[in-house]
Amino acid sequence: MSKNIKLVHPRDQITEVISRIYKRGMTTTSGGNISIIDDNGDIWVTPSAIDKGSLRSSDIICVKKDGTIVGKHKPSSEFPFHKAIYEARPDIKSVIHAHPPALVSFSIVRQIPNTNIISQAKHICGPIGYAKYRLPGSDDLGEVIAEEFEKGYKAIIMENHGTVLGGSDLTDAFERFEALEFCARTILYGSQIGTPNYLTDDQIDQFEAQVPAERPEMESIEYTSDEVEKRLEICEIVKRSCQQGLMISSYGTVSMRWKDNDFLITPTDVNRWDIDLDDIVQIKDGKRETGKTPSRATWIHQEIYKNNPDINSIIMTQSPYLMAFGVTDSYLNVRTIPESWIFLQDIPSVKYGTHFKNNNNSEIVENCTTALIIQNDSVIITGDKLLQTFDYLEVAEFSAKSIVMGHSLGEMVPINDDQVEDLRKKFLA
Template structure:
């Protein structure tokens, strides 16, 4: 894909995900000739076309119908400082701007996913936008080995080996920041130690053996289409980042189809999904790292036919704060979710043991929420209800003392809706 098209695709995604404004932010790619392709200045980010993207040639010549972004000097400074980077994203996403204003660097060690994708993060003192001084301050952090930088009272800038790598880092960084803010609103933010992280990686990195061949009857193909639809919907609803979150559906017996590892969720096609059969993975494919957890849930719970695992930012506010998520907010929340409890980071054996008809949803601290049900749409609905309820609790806490539904009302709901 031409750099122009890559830039248009990513800026559109950033804009539609609410991570930049019409006039804010800029993106660039350094091509193999040493020419820099960059977003234009003062052109609507919600309606950019490939023809709008500017080129700053290696010799400094500017080609295109507009002015290049006024920030392109610091993009060039990053490329000069770290030649391995070929893409830069700068924007003003709300959560990261909050850290920028507070002059605090988010601790990306709150979850394995954010630690993996965000990389090393630094802080650059304030500089006049578009100035050489700002470029020097930012480049100095990248020289130190940072992969992303909080810009004092400005926003953030990240770089990647290609545009997808940069976007993955940018999105994960904002996702991480949202989760931290939600956790701190609830009380505190717990992070993972190096030992916890290494133990987790050792546990989830063990691959299932490959199967010799896979069959794909029409019923299995239908499941694949349903999973792709729910993955895209989850990303649109901001309950799953492009880089992390998993969906699986039981196919037959204890066999199932699951999200692959290390693919952007909104890019996944039906043929990318991974079939798991008799404890073996489809040849030539790698399932998501949570595959063994999904496998054990299906084995233990015959009534569960679909699973979603994701670090949805409001739910994980509770998971990172290690706070109880009380679903007794409105009748719908309790009917759909009943009681939702927290379990220790990485304790998948406990999670498998507690799931059941009365416990369709659990939170694994600093890792994910696990949602189960019969049909995939029901599972997604429960995830939505859970995330919306968590959002109401996080936001409602600043209004006043929250008043949950009482025990008598819960008992009435139990008798009427759950038999």
């Protein structure tokens, strides 16, 4: 969870998160609403009929506990069900409602996404409820949604409407929202190229049972100027990945080699959108920076650096089109356009569980070319400079997207062997 969001006024929290949702194409100018209930029982909520693309803190409405409305606009027309959720579930402190396209797809075919598609999604989202259709803005809608929340759900599919999610704070709610929409997208894209494969509950339990990077702490820490510069690079790429939809707030690991086999890596349990220089963890001589918990994937990064001296940066993430291939048996053939093959060549895939610390790591290390897919988990991208590695990630995701989108047009016709050989001679010789 972000260490920063607790210090921010509810108005600013809501404005920031609705901006993220809008810019990521997960709601429209008029659609969606967010609220926070504070310790006084006052509810801060987005206004009705105000552009979500230019919302300011001053536009956020406060509905006092006694019903008094403070602000220059009307509260969201869906305020009744926000209020009903808070009354039904005192542990819920923030609510997000929106109409993200993939979850709306499930809503209109009246299905619930199976979060066992990705290893940590079930843990983040929890069980998913289902609310029958009722008139938007009505007390009836509030009642059916509150009934679902009373059953213990924190995420609900709203029949022919969208989704509503709650959390212990807005960061928690947003992580759940983002993870559920990611699951929906991955299932939809995977279904276009093959049949999605789901994890068992036992496999997910094994993932969650891993202790995040237990290792001794350093006795002393260096913060040289080049080390700080690398921290800044990592933070910038993480935020850019989130903005581009290549990473979600609850998952994604970025690291950079510092010197020899020492490196810097992102932490566990810090919202990726809010990551800061002080969150980055230094790993030196196998020890971690005092007081910080590095990513549970730290050991994978350590082995890659140790065995590949030419690799100086790693991005381990989930992007929806790449993961469409990661959850199906479909092969990602990047012989699409010259750039894709030159940068990526072949993208191998390894089985789920290979990334667990207690398993033999040789398969990941041996197959760690520019890009590697871990089934139902993530994609690992490696390179020299971090910006170059990020470029490889973008190229890989764009290539996967082109194949998924082109699938409805006909069979892919890849660059042939002679054309590949010409590329090899010109660019890789």
